[in-house]
Amino acid sequence: TxxxxxxxxxxxxEESTTIKPAKTKSKDKGKGIMVEEPKPKKKKxxxxxxxxxxxxxxxxxxxxxKEQLDEEENRAIQSINKTPAQKEEVE
Structure with a gap:
């Protein structure tokens, strides 16, 4: 027969099926040596x-x-040197 x-x-x-290729995964598993960019250091x-x-x-x-302390000392010395009569006149 x-x-x-x-x-x-x-x-x-009717029968159109789009065939999409499967996405391939990368075989890189991240086991490489990590390289950091050098940071710019301050120069001397x-x-x-x-x-x-x-x-x-x-x-x-x-x-x-120091200037403020000197001014305060000068004021203190001047007030000590004044007689009681001069102090009353100022007030």
Whole structure:
């Protein structure tokens, strides 16, 4: 017995199945060596400039406080040197 070969004509719209290729997973499992970008370090001159600036600020602050203390001392000395009669005149 011989098999008969049939020609089947199909409508492409009815049987159109879109074949999507499966997404392949990358085989990289992240076991590589991690490389960090080097951080820019402060240069020696920059650090020295920062220290010098800090010293100047401290000197200015100390100068201001010294001036205030000197003024208070001068006022105290002047009030001590005044006689009781002069103190009454000022008040």
């Amino acid at each position: 011989r098999r008969r070969k049939k020609v089947v004509i199909r409508d492409p719209e 001159q920059h650090v020295e400039m920062d220290e010098e600036y800090a010293r100047k600020l401290h000197e200015e602050l100390n100068k201001d406080t």
